[in-house]
Amino acid sequence: MRNLVHFLLAVLVLFPYNSFCQNFQYANINVQSVSFSGGNLNIRTDNNSGIYTAPQWLATNAIKSPVAYTSGNAPKVAASLTIDCATVPDSIYVRALASDSIAFTPIKVVVAGSATTVHSFLYPATTGSAVFASGFVRFFKPFTIDWQISFDNGITWKSVGITNNTLYVTRSAPQPETSLYKWFHTVFDISCRNAQYKSQDTAIISSVWNEFTDHVVLNYNDDSLFYYKAMNSPNVTLSALLQYRDAECYTFAQLFLSGLKIQGVVRTNNYVYITPINNSVCSNIVNRFIVKTWMFGNPSAIATCPDFPYENTYTNLMPFPYTAYNFDTADVVDQSGLPGSCTINPASYFNNHQITKIDGVYYDPCYGVTFNLLTDIKTAAFSGWGYRNTIGSTTHAFFANDMTQSDLMETITTF
Amino acid sequence: MKYSFIIVLLLSLTRSADAQNIERKIIISNNNFYYTTIDEQFQIGTLHTGMISEALETAKQLALPAGRNYNEPVNPFSWDISGDNFYCINFLDHPLNDRNEALKRFSLSSLQKWSSDVTIKDMLIKSTDQNMFAYNEPYKFTNNRANVLNNFFFDAIAMNDSSFYMVIANNGELSTWNYDGKKWEHGNILQMPVDNYFTLFTHNKKLYMMLNSGSIYSVTKDAVSRIEKNINVSLASGLIIMNKEKNTVKFIRSNQIDQTIPFNKLLKTRAIKIF
Numbered sequence: 001m002r003n004l005v006h007f008l009l010a011v012l013v014l015f016p017y018n019s020f021c022q023n024f025q026y027a028n029i030n031v032q033s034v035s036f037s038g039g040n041l042n043i044r045t046d047n048n049s050g051i052y053t054a055p056q057w058l059a060t061n062a063i064k065s066p067v068a069y070t071s072g073n074a075p076k077v078a079a080s081l082t083i084d085c086a087t088v089p090d091s092i093y094v095r096a097l098a099s100d101s102i103a104f105t106p107i108k109v110v111v112a113g114s115a116t117t118v119h120s121f122l123y124p125a126t127t128g129s130a131v132f133a134s135g136f137v138r139f140f141k142p143f144t145i146d147w148q149i150s151f152d153n154g155i156t157w158k159s160v161g162i163t164n165n166t167l168y169v170t171r172s173a174p175q176p177e178t179s180l181y182k183w184f185h186t187v188f189d190i191s192c193r194n195a196q197y198k199s200q201d202t203a204i205i206s207s208v209w210n211e212f213t214d215h216v217v218l219n220y221n222d223d224s225l226f227y228y229k230a231m232n233s234p235n236v237t238l239s240a241l242l243q244y245r246d247a248e249c250y251t252f253a254q255l256f257l258s259g260l261k262i263q264g265v266v267r268t269n270n271y272v273y274i275t276p277i278n279n280s281v282c283s284n285i286v287n288r289f290i291v292k293t294w295m296f297g298n299p300s301a302i303a304t305c306p307d308f309p310y311e312n313t314y315t316n317l318m319p320f321p322y323t324a325y326n327f328d329t330a331d332v333v334d335q336s337g338l339p340g341s342c343t344i345n346p347a348s349y350f351n352n353h354q355i356t357k358i359d360g361v362y363y364d365p366c367y368g369v370t371f372n373l374l375t376d377i378k379t380a381a382f383s384g385w386g387y388r389n390t391i392g393s394t395t396h397a398f399f400a401n402d403m404t405q406s407d408l409m410e411t412i413t414t415f
Numbered sequence: 416m417k418y419s420f421i422i423v424l425l426l427s428l429t430r431s432a433d434a435q436n437i438e439r440k441i442i443i444s445n446n447n448f449y450y451t452t453i454d455e456q457f458q459i460g461t462l463h464t465g466m467i468s469e470a471l472e473t474a475k476q477l478a479l480p481a482g483r484n485y486n487e488p489v490n491p492f493s494w495d496i497s498g499d500n501f502y503c504i505n506f507l508d509h510p511l512n513d514r515n516e517a518l519k520r521f522s523l524s525s526l527q528k529w530s531s532d533v534t535i536k537d538m539l540i541k542s543t544d545q546n547m548f549a550y551n552e553p554y555k556f557t558n559n560r561a562n563v564l565n566n567f568f569f570d571a572i573a574m575n576d577s578s579f580y581m582v583i584a585n586n587g588e589l590s591t592w593n594y595d596g597k598k599w600e601h602g603n604i605l606q607m608p609v610d611n612y613f614t615l616f617t618h619n620k621k622l623y624m625m626l627n628s629g630s631i632y633s634v635t636k637d638a639v640s641r642i643e644k645n646i647n648v649s650l651a652s653g654l655i656i657m658n659k660e661k662n663t664v665k666f667i668r669s670n671q672i673d674q675t676i677p678f679n680k681l682l683k684t685r686a687i688k689i690f
Contacts, residue, residue: 179487180486232536234457352512409558412563
């Protein structure tokens with residue numbers, strides 16, 4: 001009799017499985033969307049069209065949205081799942097196991113009624129079991145969440161799908177956005193990718209700087225960010241650099257500094273505008289410099305200005321396709337020299353240039369080089385100085401390759 | 416009826432938003448209004464002009480080989496009109512643009528409409544090699560005093576074609592400069608912190624400056640003195656309107672600018688008198 005009772009009880013326990021979904025397979029259960037919340041940071045799209053919003057993972061979207069938190073916070077996730085079965089239980093247990101062994105606690109969720117065989121159920125917004133270690137940069141590409149369900153009150157668990165999002169963890173709270181510095185996707189990506197596991201300011205600065213030293217600066221999607229792919233690029237803001245992936249020196253300095261600000265690294269007087277000191281020569285003002293390498297030929301303007309005896313003239317300096325200078329006459333010729341980001345021979349005839357200065361060191365993100373002194377720049381990077389004047393439609397540019405003819409001055413602001 | 420009202424409301428809001436992009440001021444001269452805007456992505460300026468009997472939205476748009484950068488704090492485009500000339504400080508960021516050569520003067524008749532032959536890129540390059548009308552001595556002087564720019568602001572105004580005034584502030588210091596067509600002169604270096612941009616205007620051949628707070632100062636080479644004019648506005652909330660023919664100065668709040676009505680009606684009904 002006792003055995004019979006035990007048998008009947010066992011049948012009663014097992015009965016629901018057989019009756020609810022005789023043809024059940026776990027493949028019939030799908031994750032439809034995942035939403036992150038709980039203090040996650042806004043990430044702005046690189047094309048500046050807006051901010052990535054929840055759900056950051058959608059089964060129907062091939063591209064998943066990125067997520068970011070400040071360290072010391074735990075991720076919080078919610079999910080929407082479906083089960084495709086003629087007969088389903090009233091409730092199911094759901095849990096998740098994520099990267100870094102972060103667990104999302106089992107929760108009994110209600111299976112919604114449906115007129116079809118597809119029923120939905122929602123895992124409510126739940127905070128993970130652990131915070132991202134406080135004070136450390138993290139970079140998860142991807143941050144993986146293994147979604148699991150149980151039909152037997154959490155005794156047996158089966159995986160029903162893995163969702164992946166890129167997830168960034170900043171060391172500290174990012175500095176607030178300004179009109180030029182914004183929390184763009186690539187700013188998070190370059191910064192966290194390079195500074196993974198770093199904590200101290202100095203380590204973060206040197207790690208983020210590594211992105212620039214090989215002359216290959218890549219956005220979040222591994223696309224190249226060009227320094228003067230077109231010599232007449234009009235792009236001077238971080239936003240334009242990330243949108244068009246081709247820009248001037250201003251933008252690379254802004255990108256490097258943004259990679260520090262996003263980690264909460266604070267440095268003032270960090271944005272440096274360098275230009276010739278505007279000394280006078282031959283009744284003109286020296287306000288041009290040419291970055292290596294330019295070849296100096298025969299000087300044709302010794303009579304005009306003995307100290308600046310090389311003359312080039314131009315009416316349309318950068319014609320289509322904007323990849324080379326177009327001089328009408330030229331004593332000095334541009335050649336391949338210092339490469340810039342993703343560009344072998346970028347523009348090199350300038351009045352000014354933007355670099356950054358952090359803890360006394362000059363960082364030039366366009367060329368991926370550093371200098372300890374302002375005076376080091378001209379000898380390391382310049383081929384010569386210049387001045388010019390415009391008569392009618394023709395500009396006359398005069399050059400000297402004697403680097404003692406001028407010097408650089410710096411104007412400093414805080415980015 | 417209800418939908419028509421909503422559509423009209425939305426349209427008017429859009430136009431108000433556009434109006435906020437007008438840089439500093441509107442000038443009336445020779446029965447025309449003039450105002451400038453700066454391209455939101457490429458820094459380059461546009462001069463808008465039309466008859467004062469027409470609406471602002473009907474203005475002709477002329478390409479300027481000049482503009483300003485987006486650095487913070489923002490210093491709006493500094494420009495003026497005197498006689499047939501357009502004056503400005505070309506302070507856009509460009510590797511070939513020399514801030515020391517930023518003072519430009521163009522004849523109004525030389526400016527062209529935007530077209531496929533007059534492009535932003537063309538204007539940017541043109542702006543860098545355009546000859547200056549005077550060396551930007553005030554900037555160089557200020558920069559030499561302190562190469563850290565902090566609360567750095569400036570504005571300039573052409574009293575006439577042989578007297579150009581510029582006021583420049585940095586690091587709590589403020590100085591007033593005058594260029595007489597041959598040389599620059601400046602007065603005392605005043606200890607006067609300003610934390611936002613200011614705008615110069617003239618009345619009865621005297622120079623004035625409105626600060627962001629809305630307070631108005633009389634400006635001479637050696638001193639600035641606050642004058643009692645309580646118009647209860649902040650500079651950032653609107654625009655100064657200088658009528659160079661009638662010698663009047665008014666202020667209009669940005670949210671009061673309706674670009675669809677004749678400008679002279681707008682001026683009469685919504686602007687606040689300063690002088």
